[in-house]
Amino acid sequence: MIMSEKLKYTDERQSIWSFEIPTVDDPILLVCPECSEMARAYPPESCEHRVKVVCPACSYVKNGWCVERQGLSHFHEEGDFFGYKLWLRIPCAGHTLWVVNRRHLEMLESFVAAELRERNKNAMGYSNTSLFSRLPKWIKSSKKREKLLLCLKKLRLKIVCKFK
Numbered sequence: 001m002i003m004s005e006k007l008k009y010t011d012e013r014q015s016i017w018s019f020e021i022p023t024v025d026d027p028i029l030l031v032c033p034e035c036s037e038m039a040r041a042y043p044p045e046s047c048e049h050r051v052k053v054v055c056p057a058c059s060y061v062k063n064g065w066c067v068e069r070q071g072l073s074h075f076h077e078e079g080d081f082f083g084y085k086l087w088l089r090i091p092c093a094g095h096t097l098w099v100v101n102r103r104h105l106e107m108l109e110s111f112v113a114a115e116l117r118e119r120n121k122n123a124m125g126y127s128n129t130s131l132f133s134r135l136p137k138w139i140k141s142s143k144k145r146e147k148l149l150l151c152l153k154k155l156r157l158k159i160v161c162k163f164k
Contacts, residue, residue, distance in 0.1 A: 006115040014107065014131050022051065026101045029087035029159070034060045038087045038158075053084065088158060092151035093144045095136070099155055107131070109156075112139065112148045 022028045027040035030053060037057035043050065053062045064082070080086060081100075088099035099105045111117065111132055119133070138144055 007113050018131070020100075022101070026103050028081060028100050030081065031085040031087055032058060032060050033084065034058050039084070041081070041084070051082075088155045090151050090154055093138055093147045095138055097139075097148070097151050097155070099152075102159060105152065105155060105159070108139075109149070109152050111135075112145060112152060115142070 022041045022043055024042055027042045028051075030039045030041055031037075032039040032055035035055060035058040037055060039053050039055035039060060041051045041053050043052070051064050053060070053064065055061075086098045086100065088101075088105065090097050099108060117132075119130070139148060
């Protein structure tokens with residue numbers, strides 16, 4: 001009898017605020033308020049904590065707010081960021097599933113697909129500050145795994161279609 005190995009996810013203790021500050025390589029993906037296409041929130045070259053929203057479809061540009069490291073405090077249940085709707089959001093299993101950027105999507109895909117989920121502890125023991133310790137129960141539930149994976153696949157297609 002051949003035993004198949006379970007998909008495993010090990011929490012690397014990525015902090016819950018690590019997605020809040022965009023990077024040039026991994027911007028926060030937003031809905032443009034002018035044309036409803038995909039806009040991107042980037043850090044300007046001069047200051048890593050100031051965000052610049054750019055839409056390549058209609059040339060919308062807005063320099064803006066200061067982002068502070070306070071957890072995912074700037075993201076709300078329905079998936080908006082400082083008044084902008086997130087591009088990657090979808091109704092899923094009776095909730096709104098939202099994703100900030102590619103890296104966030106990849107991490108959620110790995111977490112949801114895993115049948116075995118492990119947490120590492122640091123010198124102070126287990127911590128409740130990692131992103132995955134703070135996920136809603138409906139995302140952690142194995143009962144919703146197939147629905148979540150389907151929704152995550154649809155969100156991935158939204159990125160792929162726009163970056164072709």
